[in-house]
Amino acid sequence: MKATEFDSKFDNGEDITDSLDLPQAKRPGYEQQQIDVDFPTWMVAALDQEAKRLGVTRQSIIKIWIADRLAKLARSSVD
Template sequence: MRAAEFDDNFDRGEDITSTLDLAKAQRPGEERPGEEQRRGNVDFPAWMIAALDREAGRLGVRQSVIKVWLADRLEHSTHAA
């Protein structure tokens, strides 16, 4: 099933559970092995925070922007090594 069809079925209130792999379902916040959350503090210059806030306003919340950018950069540097 294509994503658009899935979305349309859901939006119409149809039961979509038969199309899901419930064996792999997770509750929000439930970590997969190797993906447990750890807190880290980073100090940024004021101009960088302002730029992050602008981008977060456009895309979503600040932490998500930082996580996506860092993950992308780390993934590229891992594959380059």
């Protein structure tokens, strides 16, 4: 399918999912990069306790909190 035909179908609200290779789809800027961070044991225990309370993993709670903080910083720099 040519790009113009694809664009036309999309613009007309037609289902284009059969034309996509969804397992290979990537969100630019959201690629994963592994880093190592050392935390004091009291902080790991507190993270684990909060993660358990919320029913998520330690890694998830760290990501959620850092993303929240970065979003707040981005909003405050716009003001």
